């Protein structure tokens with residue numbers, strides 16, 4: 138009975154083999170392989186290996202012109218402030234030793250891979266440790282509230298906040314003094 142599933146096609150996925158735990162190994166039209174829960178196939182919950190979603194994410198960067206995305210703009214401003222001595226804000230960034238991690242400096246794609254899309258309008262690129270570099274462990278998209286809080290903290294005291302080395306997720310919501318870059 139279950140063997141009848143083999144060769145059936147759902148969306149872009151063709152079932153190649155049945156696996157334990159009601160899973161199936163599928164071949165996608167794009168050539169990719171994926172393992173899915175059988176029950177998700179007829180319902181249409183799973184129809185590709187993920188290639189379509191990846192393609193859409195990529196096309197947002199390429200076909201619409203990278204420079205028009207907020208992520209690209211944030212990346213470009215970040216590099217400028219840190220590595221272009223002629224930039225207006227250079228003294229607050231590159232001038233005081235703030236740099237962009239080499240990977241990110243060289244590649245918007247890697248920056249985008251690590252940071253993902255800006256969650257929505259109003260978010261901006263911020264650093265968790267104000268004296269730290271622009272690097273995956275030290276950056277996040279900040280809400281307007283976080284930006285306002287950071288501005289207050291910068292303006293009101295010389296308090297030194299401990300350096301942290303936790304994963305980005307752990308730092309969301311903790312006190313910190315990142316810079317906000319208007320994206």
Ligand SMILES: [Zn+2]
Nearest residue numbers: 165167186188
């Ligand atoms: Zn695919």
